[in-house]
Amino acid sequence: MPELPEVEFARRSLEKWFEGRKLVRTEAESGVRTFRDCDLGIFKALKGELTGIERKGKYLMVRFSSKLGFVGHLGMTGKFLKRAPGEEVKWSRARFILDDGEVIHFQDMRMFGRIDAVPAAELEGRPAVAKLGLDPLRDGVSVEQLQAALDGTNQELKIALMDQERIAGLGNIHAAEALFRAKIHPERTPATLSPADWKALVKGIQATIAFALEHEGDGDEIQYVEEGAPNPFLIYGRAGTPCRKCKTIVKSFTQGGRTTHFCPTCQPKQRRIDGDQMRKRPRARRYRG
Numbered sequence: 001m002p003e004l005p006e007v008e009f010a011r012r013s014l015e016k017w018f019e020g021r022k023l024v025r026t027e028a029e030s031g032v033r034t035f036r037d038c039d040l041g042i043f044k045a046l047k048g049e050l051t052g053i054e055r056k057g058k059y060l061m062v063r064f065s066s067k068l069g070f071v072g073h074l075g076m077t078g079k080f081l082k083r084a085p086g087e088e089v090k091w092s093r094a095r096f097i098l099d100d101g102e103v104i105h106f107q108d109m110r111m112f113g114r115i116d117a118v119p120a121a122e123l124e125g126r127p128a129v130a131k132l133g134l135d136p137l138r139d140g141v142s143v144e145q146l147q148a149a150l151d152g153t154n155q156e157l158k159i160a161l162m163d164q165e166r167i168a169g170l171g172n173i174h175a176a177e178a179l180f181r182a183k184i185h186p187e188r189t190p191a192t193l194s195p196a197d198w199k200a201l202v203k204g205i206q207a208t209i210a211f212a213l214e215h216e217g218d219g220d221e222i223q224y225v226e227e228g229a230p231n232p233f234l235i236y237g238r239a240g241t242p243c244r245k246c247k248t249i250v251k252s253f254t255q256g257g258r259t260t261h262f263c264p265t266c267q268p269k270q271r272r273i274d275g276d277q278m279r280k281r282p283r284a285r286r287y288r289g
Contacts, residue, residue, distance in 0.1 A: 002058060002074040002075075002076075002078070002079075002171075003058065003169060003170065003171035003172075003173055003174050003212075004055075004057065004058065004135070004136070004137060004168075004169030004170060004171075004174065004209060004212075005174070005209060005212035005213050005215075006074070006212075007055055007057075007058050007059075007060065007074060007169070008055055008137060008213065009213075010055075010060060010074065010079065010080050011053055011054070011055045011060055013080060013082075014050075014053055014060070014062065014080060014104070015050070015053050017082050017098075017102075017104055018049075018050035018053075018098075018104075019050075021049075021050075021098045021099055021100060021102075022047070022048060022049050022098065022099040023046060023047050023048060023049075023050070023064060023096055023097070023098060023099075024047060024097055024098065024099050025047070025097040026043055026044055026046050026047075026094065026095065026096055026097070027094070027095040027097070028040060028043055028044070028093070028094050028095075029092065029093045029094070032093050032111055033111045033112075033114070034093040034094060034106070034108060034111055034113060034114055034115055035093075035094075035114070035115060036114060037114075037116060038070075038114070038115060038116045038117055039117060039118070040117075042068055042117040042118060042119070043070065043094075043115065043117035045066065045068055045117075046064055046066065046068050046069070046070065046096075046117060047064065047066050047068075048064045048065035048066040049064065049065045050062070050063070050064060050065075051063045051064060051065050051120075054123075054138075055135075055138065056129055056132050056135050056138060056168055056169075057132045057133075057135055057164055057168025057169040058073060058074065058164070058168070058169055058171075059071055059072070059073055059128060059129050059132070060072040060073075061123040061124065061129065063120040063123065064120070067119060067120050067121070068117065068118070068119060068120055069117070069118065069119070069120040069123050070115050070116060070117040070118070070123075071115070071116045071118070071123055071126050071128065071129060072106070072113070072114070072115050072116075073113055073114050073128070074108075074113045075108060075110065075111070075112030075113030075114065076110055076112045076113075077108055077109045077110045077112065077113070078106060078107065078108035078112070078113030079106075079107055079108075080104055080105065080106055080107075081104070081105045081107055082102060082103070082104050082105075083102070083103050083105060084101075084102060084103075085101040085102065085103060087103075089103075089105045089107055090107070090109075091107050091108060091109045092105040092106070092107050093106050093107070093108050093111065093113075093115075094106040094115055116128075131164075131165050132164055132165065132168040133149055133163070133164065133165050133166040133167055133168050134146075134148075134149045134166070134167055134168060135168045135169055136167065136169065136170070136205050136206070136209060137169070137209055141202055141205055141206065142202065143195075143198045143199055143202050146167075146198065146201065146202055146205075147190075147198060149166045149167055150166060150167075150190045151190075153166070153189075153190060154189055154191070155189065156186060156187045156188065156189060156255065156256075157179060157184060157185075157186060157187070157188050157189060157190065157193075157201075158175050158176065158179060158186035158187070158255055158256070158260055159255060159256040160189075160190065161175040161178065161179075161205075162175050162256070162258075170205070172236075172258045172259070172260075173233065173236045174205075174208045174209065174212065176235055176236045176260060176261050176262070177204075177208040177211075177233055177234055177235060177236055178201065178204035178205040178207075178208045179201070179204065179262070179267065180204070180234050180235035180261075180262065180263065180266065180267060181200075181203070181204035181207050181208060181234065182197065182200040182201040182203065182204035183200060183266055183267055184197055184200065184201060184204075184267060185262060185267045185268060185269040185270065186255060186260045186262055186267070187255070187269060188269070188270065192270065215232065235250060235261045235262065235263060236261050237261065238250040238261055239251060239252035239259075239261055243263040243265065243266060245263070245266055246263065246265045246266055248263055248264055248265040248266070249264075250262070250263055251263075251264055
């Protein structure tokens with residue numbers, strides 16, 4: 001599932017591709033789930049110059065001078081591509097034809113993504129967008145903001161960070177990465193965090209997003225991590241291998257239906273005893289290879 005950085009790449013790419021150009025026509029593959037609940041009449045009426053493109057969490061809000069726009073979500077396999085006129089693109093569900101003939105395709109093999117065309121004035125008010133919580137990149141994130149976003153929940157931290165109505169945009173990868181950078185076990189709850197933990201978690205979220213944004217692709221296709229390339233993450237996807245910081249074997253477990261990766265040494269699971277005193281579990285075995 002694309003997360004905040006990947007969707008931000010899409011926003012920046014669309015902004016670049018539409019610069020100095022006009023949208024003259026749209027095309028929609030008929031009968032696909034991409035346009036569920038969408039008014040195809042509005043989608044086919046989209047035209048003109050791009051007047052704004054915002055992102056909140058994993059959603060894009062795109063506005064045109066025709067005073068129409070669309071809310072877009074990439075789903076699991078969706079992405080935008082810019083191609084020459086007449087070039088065939090497999091799984092192209094929607095096409096935006098520019099005044100120079102080039103075409104921006106919305107490609108989505110599994111069709112979990114969606115496009116919802118509406119009057120531009122209604123974009124922010126669409127239910128999927130309106131219910132989103134704090135966006136760490138768009139809104140910024142401070143200790144106070146993060147505490148407010150997680151206030152009142154007894155959820156484990158990894159699950160709470162992935163709750164889009166609390167923190168918009170973080171998913172399985174970047175929640176795990178942020179917690180690893182903060183040295184906080186994914187199963188801890190907000191109530192167990194000390195002031196130092198909160199500061200570390202804010203820095204972890206900021207550093208994780210900044211790292212991801214450095215991996216922006218070039219050219220006319222967004223490539224977050226090229227297929228077959230080495231794993232660039234600090235903890236995600238590294239179960240069974242030595243931790244990159246302490247050499248302890250990285251472990252994984254299922255949490256909220258998703259696989260969580262963590263280092264038992266760098267992220268000790270702690271339990272509260274005698275008030276604020278914290279006791280650490282025994283240290284895990286280290287990698288000797």
